[in-house]
Amino acid sequence: MSGETPAVPKRRDWLDIVAVFVLSVTAVLTAWCGFEASKWGGEMSIAFSQASSARIQAASAEGEARTARQFDLSVWAEWIGATYRGDTDLADYIEARFSTEFAIAFDAWEAGDRVEEGPFSMDEYVPPGTVEAQTLSATADEKYQEALANNQRGDNYSLLTVMFALVLFLTAMSQRELAPWARKVMLGGAVVVAVVGIALLATFPIRL
Template sequence: MEPSGEIAQPPRKKAGLFERASIKFRAEWVEILSAAILALATIATAWCAYQSARWSGLMTISFAKSNTARTQSTKTQTAGGQLIQVDVGIFMEYVNAVVDEQQELADFIKERWFSEELNAATDAWLALDPIDNPDSPTSPFVMPEYKSRGLELSQSYDTLADSYRKDALNDNQRSDNYVLLAVFFASVLFFAGMCTKFKQRWLQITLLTFAIIILCVGAGILLTFPVH
């Protein structure tokens, strides 16, 4: 019997194993990549929530400091106004003594009762000859030499309160930005999670691509945010 012309081929067991492994890997790479993206997006979302809470706490503290400074401003302004009223009353007694030609009493009032600010302002005012000079100020209280310490301190407290309020508003904006970015990363969780629910490969790849793009954009934005 003559041998046939066909050559027997050995079974391709090894090739079959590699082929099945390759097919299995191609079927599972979507799940693997989706899991990795889900992990990164979850970490990013948690970080955004943490930073939002931190900046929100700073906002509360800054608003509290602003309110405290505003209260101090009101107190010092009230005290400064009361001191001005006292100076006005003393100055009127001084004017009455001068008008009554009681110079000794006028000098006594000026030396003993005048505050430093009123004394300096009165000297500067008298130097302008207010009786004969119609262009002179009407009283020493409008002279630049008269400065109420209480009112100046009140203005400094107001400035400090405005500064704290500005910081609080900035902190609030930073907190809001982190909240918005957390929502942004939540969309990554949605797309990455949904891509494993469909069997169509093109749909899986499309959803996964969206998730990767959003994750990269969100990470880039996150790097520009201040950290507390």
């Protein structure tokens, strides 16, 4: 009998060493996942803020473009009226006061033998604020998509935190006074889940 008793303590020591190692590694990985989830959450907030700011600036630029277009429309209406009445002096006077952007479109319209409906239908007509509005809108869309991606990354790290919490639970249960086979099954399950979690973690982007 005395020769058989050391076998059980040795087996338990081996399981205990594995359990302590798994607990230690998992605790570090859990803390790391929590840190990364927090960092990506911050990146998401920043990207959403930048998208909102770009939207506001784009709306302001679009307002500037609408104001410029309305001014050019009113001047164009006066030019049409003077031309219709045959008042060439007034028409020339008004034409000299076209905005730079409208003058470019007007010259292109005349160069094309006035085939188009008017200067406003010309590609050359780009009122101030139009390009800025398009650029800012594109930036807002880009930042919004970036925010969504950052949110998903944070969620992925949070999911890993839950997985590693399961590893901690199974490892802790394997240390209870249970049947040897039950302890091995729980510790083996903890190791499998930990390996899967680590494999997933290796594919995730890192933000420091």
